[in-house]
Amino acid sequence: MSPGPSGAPAVSLALALEAGAWGDPDHxxxxALTALEAAAKDLVEREGQPFPVEPPEVSLVLADDAMMAEINAQWRAQSKPTNVLSxxxxxxxxxGQPGPMLGDIILxxxxxxxEAGELDIPVDDHITHLVVHGFLHLFGYDHIENDDAEKMEAIETRILTSLNLSDPYGDTEPV
Incomplete structure (x- = not known):
């Protein structure tokens, strides 16, 4: 396992600006790299998640609502945008042992x-949360069943707390 700058497992990020006014892609x-590093570190240290020796790659696709609605319709039969898909x-x-390519996260x-406006939080905080959320999906976590949702939300909360961000679910206790 190759450590990143903070000693966390390294994750390679491929960023693709496909649609929408995202501002500075470097920002x-x-x-995203900060979120991925914190999530990888947490999964290794707290969940016993193995990582490959070479940094696995995550593709982060930056989209707008129109593009997301098309993807959501194609893959989930829901003709509306959503905040994140993995x-x-x-x-x-x-x-489980991941391979060299983890997958795609689309925002x-x-x-x-x-949503950030409705939640009265900075857009950057919401982006960070959704990158963490999407990353957990790449590792097989989901929120379809209540028990799985509680576990995933608790891990998300713990990771976001490590980044000094608030609990996105309002009352979730980190595990």
Whole structure:
């Protein structure tokens, strides 16, 4: 396992600005790398998640609501935008050994901005949360069943707390 700058497992990030007014891509990349590093560190240290020796790659696609609605319709039969979608490169269960490519995380700018306004939080904080959320999906975590949702939300909260960000669910206790 190759450590990143903070001693966390390294994660390689491929950023693609596909649609939307995202501003400075270097800023978004820095936010995402910080989120990915914190999430990887937490998964290794707290969940016993193995990592490959070579840094696995995550593709982060920056989209707008129109693009996200198309992707959501194609893959989830929901003709509306959503804030984040994740597509693992290979099926993985929590604790399973990932390959060299973890998968894709897609973010929708307008939805993220609207939700951040509704939540009264900085857009950067919401982006960070959604990158962490998407990253956990790449490792097989989900929120379909209540028990799984509670586990995933608790891990997210713990990771975000390590980044000095508030609990996005309002009352989740980190595990």
């Amino acid at each position: 978004i990349e820095a936010l 597509f693992p490169a290979f099926p993985l269960v929590p604790g 929708a700018r307008q939805t993220i901005e609207r």
